[in-house]
Amino acid sequence: MNKNKNSLEANNRKSVAVTAVIFLLPVILFLAVYVLYPIIDTFVISTYKWNGISANRDFVGLKNWKRLLADTKFWAAFWHNIVIMVVSVVIQIPLGLALATFLNFFTKKVRISRVFKTVWFFPYLMSSVAIGFLFTYALATNGGIISTISGWFGGQNVDLLGNPKTALLTIILIVSWQFTPFYMVYCMAGYSGISDDIYEASVIDGATRGQYFWKVALPLLKPSLISAAILSMVGSLKYFDLIYVMTNGGPGSSTELMATYMYKFSFSQFNMGYGSTVAGGMFILITAVALLTMKGLNRGGEE
Amino acid sequence: MKRKQAAALGLAAVMAVSMCACGNSEKKESKSEGSGASDEKTITYWNIGTEDPDQSILKSAVDYFNENSDSGYQVEMTSIQNDKYKEKLVIAMSSGECPDMYTSWTGGPLQEYIESGYAQPVTDLYKEKGLDKIYMESATAQASFNDEIYAVPILNVAISGIFYNKDMFDKYGLKEPETISDLENICETLKKNDIVPFALANSTKWQGSMYYQGLATRYAGLDDFRAAFDGSGSFDAECFKYAGEKIQDWVKKGYFPEGVNSLSTDDGQDKQLLYQEQACMFYSGSWYTGTIKSDSEEFYNKLGWFPFPEADGVDKGAEYASICNGTIGDQFISFSCKDDKLKAAFDCVSYYSTEESINNMVDNGKIPPVAGVQEKLSDPLSLEICQFAESATDVQLWYDQYLPSSVANAHLDSCQELFGLTMTPEDACAATQAAMQEYIADKE
Numbered sequence: 001m002n003k004n005k006n007s008l009e010a011n012n013r014k015s016v017a018v019t020a021v022i023f024l025l026p027v028i029l030f031l032a033v034y035v036l037y038p039i040i041d042t043f044v045i046s047t048y049k050w051n052g053i054s055a056n057r058d059f060v061g062l063k064n065w066k067r068l069l070a071d072t073k074f075w076a077a078f079w080h081n082i083v084i085m086v087v088s089v090v091i092q093i094p095l096g097l098a099l100a101t102f103l104n105f106f107t108k109k110v111r112i113s114r115v116f117k118t119v120w121f122f123p124y125l126m127s128s129v130a131i132g133f134l135f136t137y138a139l140a141t142n143g144g145i146i147s148t149i150s151g152w153f154g155g156q157n158v159d160l161l162g163n164p165k166t167a168l169l170t171i172i173l174i175v176s177w178q179f180t181p182f183y184m185v186y187c188m189a190g191y192s193g194i195s196d197d198i199y200e201a202s203v204i205d206g207a208t209r210g211q212y213f214w215k216v217a218l219p220l221l222k223p224s225l226i227s228a229a230i231l232s233m234v235g236s237l238k239y240f241d242l243i244y245v246m247t248n249g250g251p252g253s254s255t256e257l258m259a260t261y262m263y264k265f266s267f268s269q270f271n272m273g274y275g276s277t278v279a280g281g282m283f284i285l286i287t288a289v290a291l292l293t294m295k296g297l298n299r300g301g302e303e
Numbered sequence: 304m305k306r307k308q309a310a311a312l313g314l315a316a317v318m319a320v321s322m323c324a325c326g327n328s329e330k331k332e333s334k335s336e337g338s339g340a341s342d343e344k345t346i347t348y349w350n351i352g353t354e355d356p357d358q359s360i361l362k363s364a365v366d367y368f369n370e371n372s373d374s375g376y377q378v379e380m381t382s383i384q385n386d387k388y389k390e391k392l393v394i395a396m397s398s399g400e401c402p403d404m405y406t407s408w409t410g411g412p413l414q415e416y417i418e419s420g421y422a423q424p425v426t427d428l429y430k431e432k433g434l435d436k437i438y439m440e441s442a443t444a445q446a447s448f449n450d451e452i453y454a455v456p457i458l459n460v461a462i463s464g465i466f467y468n469k470d471m472f473d474k475y476g477l478k479e480p481e482t483i484s485d486l487e488n489i490c491e492t493l494k495k496n497d498i499v500p501f502a503l504a505n506s507t508k509w510q511g512s513m514y515y516q517g518l519a520t521r522y523a524g525l526d527d528f529r530a531a532f533d534g535s536g537s538f539d540a541e542c543f544k545y546a547g548e549k550i551q552d553w554v555k556k557g558y559f560p561e562g563v564n565s566l567s568t569d570d571g572q573d574k575q576l577l578y579q580e581q582a583c584m585f586y587s588g589s590w591y592t593g594t595i596k597s598d599s600e601e602f603y604n605k606l607g608w609f610p611f612p613e614a615d616g617v618d619k620g621a622e623y624a625s626i627c628n629g630t631i632g633d634q635f636i637s638f639s640c641k642d643d644k645l646k647a648a649f650d651c652v653s654y655y656s657t658e659e660s661i662n663n664m665v666d667n668g669k670i671p672p673v674a675g676v677q678e679k680l681s682d683p684l685s686l687e688i689c690q691f692a693e694s695a696t697d698v699q700l701w702y703d704q705y706l707p708s709s710v711a712n713a714h715l716d717s718c719q720e721l722f723g724l725t726m727t728p729e730d731a732c733a734a735t736q737a738a739m740q741e742y743i744a745d746k747e
Contacts, residue, residue: 139565253716254725271708
């Protein structure tokens with residue numbers, strides 16, 4: 001055995017380890033304080049009966065968790081989240097991809113692509129609260145856009161947000177309007193990773209634009225699309241802001257999501273213990289869904 | 304490829320986490336009593352006076368105190384919009400940053416604050432300043448729990464009643480109704496003339512709940528409600544079914560604006576219907592006298608007021624018709640600070656009960672909850688409201704403030720669904736009762 005070489009290697013490994021620790025330390029500390037600790041604390045609080053403001057809290061063991069399992073409202077909220085998730089992925093990513101593809105074909109015509117890029121990106125720049133207010137007025141039953149258009153054709157006023165059957169879908173469409181630009185940019189970044197040579201090569205080989213898109217670009221974009229899908233799914237499962245601003249879970253509880261449900265218990269019903277249980281339940285469900293999809297998509301990717 | 308997936312997994316996990324984290328981070332330190340936020344000589348004061356006249360009325364005491372007090376304390380006032388305020392206050396308390404003085408509507412929430420140590424008893428100070436003689440007994444009673452006074456009623460006799468457009472009543476030959484069927488006839492006439500009978504914006508839910516309370520109270524008085532509240536009765540009682548059925552009947556007949564559950568009262572969409580003369584009546588709290596007056600004095604003079612009318616064919620109908628739903632005081636200031644700071648804060652609040660301040664409130668269309676306020680009122684509407692309130696045989700605070708929060712929430716949700724015709728009256732009763740039972744079981 002060459003003793004010298006070994007010690008060199010060990011030395012090298014050691015210095016790499018030291019550097020790694022130094023570079024990772026801040027991040028680890030940050031994650032521990034702001035991510036790990038709150039998660040653990042959430043689960044700890046979920047075993048207490050606590051109103052959230054009092055200094056005393058009573059240990060109740062798994063009582064809150066038993067209640068959560070039997071809580072039909074929570075599972076209804078989870079179902080709403082699943083609906084948002086599915087519809088969001090189905091609408092936002094294909095639409096984002098389509099817009100990005102359009103822009104990619106027009107990269108040569110700088111002016112056109114710039115105009116569209118700006119206009120399409122605009123919704124994503126607005127804050128959710130502003131969007132909420134905007135659409136509350138735009139969709140007003142009396143004098144809103146949809147009602148006015150319906151009036152031109154002799155129809156009646158349309159109450160999209162006040163009707164439990166349409167409220168959730170309406171909000172999903174608004175969410176899609178807001179987030180499609182994000183996936184557009186995501187796909188554009190994916191496109192810029194595909195070298196021009198590939199496009200030129202496929203054109204020389206006689207590929208049409210359609211063939212290039214389906215046979216060449218799409219497979220190359222697949223990894224980006226998969227992470228976009230996961231982002232969108234996780235985002236949908238923990239969705240909160242627009243619902244909070246526009247319907248606050250109403251009418252009745254037809255647009256209640258897990259996050260708004262958690263918020264209500266924690267901050268307006270004096271039940272931080274159960275609110276934390278809902279948060280814990282969310283954490284478990286979201287992680288499970290994310291892991292399952294990742295597994296499913298990866299298997300698809302390896303075929 | 305693999306690395307990208309790993310990165311995506313990491314990202315997904317972090318995103319999944321961040322929500323839970325946000326719901327639950329900062330508290331723990333709630334053991335530090337009172338405000339930990341600002342420095343020692345500042346008294347933080349939270350209220351909901353985001354609009355005039357309330358804002359200037361509430362501010363007057365702060366200004367007076369800051370200029371004239373030799374206590375060395377300064378009061379810093381923050382106003383937060385009503386529906387957001389309720390949540391913000393809880394968040395502040397849960398992170399141990401409770402304001403030194405804050406407003407509430409008493410009822411269930413104040414009881415929570417008291418039990419958690421965020422409201423100090425002020426009985427001695429209250430008596431020392433003679434406030435028990437100045438304020439109406441019913442107002443002081445509303446601020447008392449277990450024989451101690453925990454809050455100062457400052458603002459308004461706020462009871463529910465119906466504002467109506469007098470011009471429209473004249474035009475269609477209508478009179479103030481005596482009974483609910485009279486009221487329904489009025490609605491029919493208005494409907495025929497393409498006027499929405501009631502201006503109502505129910506996205507915040509508590510506005511619609513007033514109809515429910517009015518109907519239930521007129522039908523069976525308060526015994527059923529109070530029995531349901533203490534657990535000896537139930538929200539399945541006849542009067543609650545009656546209220547639910549009437550509401551749905553009225554919705555079907557078109558007595559409310561279209562899309563009533565998506566209109567927002569925080570954006571003033573109910574007032575707009577009234578102002579634009581698209582709607583004729585407005586069943587709401589009497590604090591609107593001040594709001595409407597400051598929006599347009601001219602329009603205000605067009606308004607008349609009557610209490611919710613008597614139910615038909617009920618034995619004690621006349622007696623039930625003299626019960627008020629509402630609050631004698633509206634805004635109640637409670638204190639989380641102690642000792643000298645409490646004294647200073649109380650000094651500041653007691654300015655609201657001075658002659659000068661009360662006159663100012665009256666001028667701004669308020670009915671301060673002080674004894675003998677009737678003599679000060681020149682405005683006919685306020686006088687009528689005040690007379691009704693003072694002659695009331697009983698007063699019941701708004702359900703959504705009086706009930707424990709989880710029950711209040713169940714009531715508001717189911718009541719909103721009644722307006723949306725997506726829940727039957729029986730189911731609405733059952734939902735509220737289920738929440739009540741859960742609450743009682745939890746207490747034990």
